[in-house]
């Protein structure tokens with residue numbers, strides 16, 4: 001009986017030793033390739049012309065759609081958000097599994113207080129066990145109508161996607177454009193109890209396309 005017990009303790013120790021060496025090896029491997037990406041997101045009013053009219057849209061860094069984030073699985077993102085707009089804002093990293101960083105998830109009043117006008121907040125999280133294209137967007141009222149962009153997660157260096165390498169890759173973001181301030185559209189709907197006004201155009205990468213009026217003007221920005 002005693003011999004059996006000693007044996008199994010011994011085996012357990014051996015398994016434990018093997019596991020810890022494996023863990024040490026894998027964390028060493030990811031330390032050598034994982035990168036930290038620092039980004040500044042300035043939420044601000046920007047003149048955007050669509051459907052022949054120029055509006056003061058809320059954007060990130062004056063870009064609409066906002067910047068595309070490109071990372072590798074295992075990388076860490078540090079995003080400093082400064083709010084220069086006149087609305088409260090938060091940013092949500094849609095689809096990112098916030099394994100030990102729930103407070104970086106972004107929904108306002110759920111995982112954080114909103115970032116006030118003039119305020120700032122730094123999101124820090126590590127992409128872990130994920131590959132593919134996701135998106136980020138404002139998670140505060142209807143700012144998400146113009147405050148959004150793509151997150152492209154490439155496989156960890158030295159790994160490939162589970163399909164043959166494509167000839168090229170491009171990001172396609174579908175959205176909607178209101179010929180109005182989207183924040184007014186939702187607050188009017190809440191006030192009157194009616195449904196919100198429907199959008200004036202569907203967009204691909206922020207552009208209404210050839211079937212809407214003034215489509216060529218939109219390309220000017």
Ligand SMILES: *[C@@H]1O[C@H](CO)[C@@H](O)[C@H](O)[C@H]1NC(C)=O
Pocket residue numbers: 088113114115116
């Ligand atoms: C704006 O954010 C502040 C601080 O996070 C919060 O106290 C306030 O209620 C928010 N205002 C609105 C309209 O959500």
Ligand SMILES: *[C@@H]1O[C@H](CO)[C@@H](O)[C@H](O)[C@H]1NC(C)=O
Pocket residue numbers: 180181184185188197
């Ligand atoms: C919603 O649509 C109605 C009818 O076209 C219009 O009068 C109103 O100004 C619109 N609201 C906003 C916030 O654009």
Ligand SMILES: [Cu+2]
Pocket residue numbers: 092094095137
């Ligand atoms: Cu989302």
